[in-house]
Amino acid sequence: MINKRAFLHSAAGFGMTFVAGLAAPARAEQAYPSHPVRWIVPYAAGGATDVLSRLVCQRLSERLGQPFIVENKPGAGSNIGTQAVIASPPDGYTLLLTSTANAINASFDPTLPFDFAKGIAPVAGVARIPxxxxxxxxxxxxxxxxxxxxxxxxxxxxxxxxxxxxxxxxxxxxxxxxxxxxxxxxxxxxxxxxxxxxxxxxxxxxxxxxxxxxxxxxxxxxxxxxxxxxxxxxxxxxxxxxxxxTLHGYETSSFYGVGAPHGMPQEIVDLLNKEINAALADPNIKQRLGDLGAIPIAGNAREFTAMLTTETERWRKVVEMSGQKKE
Known part of the structure; x- marks a missing residue:
């Protein structure tokens, strides 16, 4: 009888441990972010890119309970910072401030060591500046x-x-x-x-x-x-x-958004997209964007992906028309 009770007690303990083990991955997913997130700005500190990034990062830090840290990584027309993000693990802890430069470089710079469209998962738009x-x-x-x-x-x-x-x-x-x-x-x-x-x-x-x-x-x-x-x-x-x-058909602008290494889990994309859109809808942030002359870009990740595709094609035509390319 004692051995039987011991066996049942042991079996029950094992069962609880097993169930807990099954639940652990779910808890881990829900825990994102569980440590600080790097937000790579591929430009030098200062200017609109920093202001935009810090506005959104402050909101994300407050809402998600972990610091979103702006890290400037300038050089090569944004390509150094972009490549660093593409080479990072797709776990949601390294993000990129995407911009018009990414759309331009796809056709302007034939020496790029990466394919932006394949290497970056679009997350959300941030703003457009005339x-x-x-x-x-x-x-x-x-x-x-x-x-x-x-x-x-x-x-x-x-x-x-x-x-x-x-x-x-x-x-x-x-x-x-x-x-x-x-x-x-x-x-x-x-x-x-x-x-x-x-x-x-x-x-x-x-x-x-x-x-x-x-x-x-x-x-x-x-x-x-x-x-x-x-x-x-x-x-x-x-x-x-x-x-x-006056010059009919003429149109350009600068735009900014958020991307992540390709392969980042969809649930993290969706979470970040939701929180970034919430930040852009905040009256205080909208006012700050207005002070910068910026127009918020709201929408889901699919819409931002479509926008990036459109912008890349738009600038490809500009590069082609102008005859300008990196040598």
Whole structure:
């Protein structure tokens, strides 16, 4: 009898352990995130990318109970940070701030050591930021039509700055050249700030730039804004018309979103997508985005995947039209 009781007790204990073991994976899945998450920004610290990332990461940290840590990993037009994320385990603990650069580089840079579309799982959109054509105040033009007429009358005599070769700022200018049938000299800088400085001083005549960094200079009269690159006017610069109103069919912008290494579990994708969308709907965050001139990109992961596909094809056509490619 004693042996029988001991056996039953032992068997019951084993059964409980076995059931607990079966339940353990479910508890582990529910525990995400169980330690800090790295949010890779493939650009230097500062600027809109950092502000956007820190706004969303703060919200995710509060909602999910673990720190979402912004880590800047700049270089090679965002490719260093992107490759680092693609090479990371698809466990949800390394995320990428995706951007227009990823869509551009797919066709602009034939030397890429990775396939972005296959290496990154799209998670969620974050925001879209219009660009604006700003010029030096001494340039005798006040509209896009006058700018085109002036450029045609002075072929190759104007210089247009950008934040670097192959950026959305550079290629927006190249698309403008091709569609308007004008010529100007492209002058690449290491970031938009030094380019804007030279436009204000008159060394450079104009620049396509994010409304985020140009707004204050336009507001204070240090630069003149001729047109925004989106179909609609920007709430940040409501008096500035779309370039497409004059140059029909012209449209570009900068966009940002979140990606993860390919193969990340769908339940983690869905959780992050839900929380990022909740962050974008928060009135305080919406206000901060508005201050940056940014337009939130809401939607599920499938919709963001479709958007990335559309943007990649859009920029492929721009690269093709402009004849610009990394050598």
């Amino acid at each position: 660009l604006v054509l700003v010029i030096n105040n001494d340039l005798p033009v006040h509209t896009i039509a006058e700018f085109i007429t002036y450029a045609k009358a002075n072929p190759g005599k104007m210089s247009i700055a950008s934040s670097g070769i192959g950026t959305s700022l550079h290629l927006s200018g190249e698309l403008f050249k091709a569609m308007a049938g004008v010529q100007f000299v492209h002058v690449p800088y290491r970031g938009s700030a030094p380019g804007l400085t030279d436009v204000m001083s008159g060394q450079i005549q104009g620049m396509f730039d994010n409304v985020t960094s140009s707004f204050e200079f336009v507001r204070t009269g240090k630069l003149r804004a001729l047109g925004v690159t989106t179909k609609e006017r920007s709430d940040t610069m409501p008096d500035v018309p779309p370039i497409g109103d």
